[in-house]
Amino acid sequence: MNPGTVSSYTVGHVNLSSATQNWIYPKAGYYFDSRLILLDTANEYFYDKAAGKLYFYAPGGVDPNTIQVEAVTTRYGFLLVNGLNNVLQDIESSKFRDNCVEIYTASNVKVRRCKMNNA
Numbered sequence: 001m002n003p004g005t006v007s008s009y010t011v012g013h014v015n016l017s018s019a020t021q022n023w024i025y026p027k028a029g030y031y032f033d034s035r036l037i038l039l040d041t042a043n044e045y046f047y048d049k050a051a052g053k054l055y056f057y058a059p060g061g062v063d064p065n066t067i068q069v070e071a072v073t074t075r076y077g078f079l080l081v082n083g084l085n086n087v088l089q090d091i092e093s094s095k096f097r098d099n100c101v102e103i104y105t106a107s108n109v110k111v112r113r114c115k116m117n118n119a
Contacts, residue, residue: 083107
């Protein structure tokens with residue numbers, strides 16, 4: 001859904017530059033995203049693709065350089081498409097957007113002694 005672009009706002013009122021696809025009901029919940037200026041709550045982040053920068057609002061207002069911060073950068077650890085007679089062995093991987101290993105239309109694939117965690 002493309003709800004439109006905010007053209008102006010004041011306290012309690014938001015004006016959009018074009019009509020929305022769905023009705024916005026009074027007192028209904030809604031949110032705004034995809035703007036660095038909206039980064040205002042602990043654990044939120046904003047990725048500026050053009051600049052290649054990830055902005056993070058650390059919990060408790062601490063300096064993010066003093067805590068461990070992890071971010072997912074790829075969808076899969078391993079993606080195998082049309083594979084034949086492949087072996088994944090002695091590999092440890094974790095925390096991908098979807099799956100550690102994704103296999104499509106492959107035959108005779110063996111996974112041995114691997115540790116995979118998607119949590």
